[in-house]
Amino acid sequence: MTVPGRLRTHGFEPFSVANGPGTRAVIWVQGCTLGCPGCFNPGTHARAGEEVEVAELYRRVAALADRIEGVTITGGEPLQQRGAVLELLRRIRAGTRLSTILLTGYDWPEVLRMRELDELRRCVDVLLAGRYRQDLRIARGLRGSADKTVRFFSDRYTRADLDAVPEAEVIVHPDGRVTLTGIDPPTGW
Template identity: 30%
Template sequence: MTTTVNLSRIHFPVTTLGPGRRIGIWFQGCSIRCPGCISMDTWVHGRGATTIDQVVEAISPWLSTADGITISGGEPFDQRKALFELLKRLRARTTAGILVFTGYPWTTISEELPYLPSLIDAIVTGPFDIDEKQTLALRGSDNQELHLMTPLGRAQFERFDRPIDERDRTFDVMFDENGDVWLAGIPARGDFRRLRNILEGEGSTLRISEDTRFPSL
């Protein structure tokens, strides 16, 4: 019997969260809720209920052309059973590199990873820390760590073990059936607010999902 999972959204292609054209899968629900998070809309648990069967069916048309898969959230490790089943199903269908983002520290999840041989090629661990600098690729704050788990992970993601540069200052723009616009990527501090100010200066409005309790940003 397939496992239930709560998802925020899926999208293809995503080009800003790992190399190449990737399938993006965002889990819904987060117990960590880092101050200053850009995705408060993914915090609430219990939304977007579906099944792993339905997720795999939805992304199947993309698997043959995708260069990789990126799983983020929300917090994927808050739904461990669903995450692990999804990883097993994906690995059975593709040899593309799988990258996972988690807000949990490496010490919290590392004991579980040996039981997931070759299912995760690279993983970014650690909570977003608004007081840390942001100078490293694929990371929202410098306390976060990039772990290369497999030979494929090292081949594909070692290039991201470097300082951030202009290649990383891009976003994928997604539209859903409700007309909402989603941005995929890792913004610099205050990027969303600057975008909102620009649009409002032109007479438009923009509602952002960023945790805005920190006006100094």
């Protein structure tokens, strides 16, 4: 059980260009039970990871606000921790001008049944929804597979903006760590 006000996280990347338009902070949440065959990020499935205070995550994001365009929340499955995810999104909306993108493995009809839908619409600019389907892999436009749907809850971005996002990137950190990220990057993590 996650402690209220905390988010189980898999990773945090302050400067990514392959997880949405512009340079973005990316938060990978930890934990997903949806079990898409061929999932490209199986290390995010277990109920493990680091529990981080939402206030701390917001502090990290806000400190970057003049150097990034927005925040992308992905997984793992963000909507399996939606209390904490929404708390973070609310803070970002209220306290910054950063754009917000959320990727979920739930499909749109499932999202429609969530009681938090109205709040998601208020706090998220773009929602990408749907299970990953290996047989429909496309890995572009922020969609891992062609079944995924895109909902624009604001006029901040267009489909062309998403289509211009690179498929993958390699980030070399000052301490020598190397991160391969993006939408279904071809050689794994």
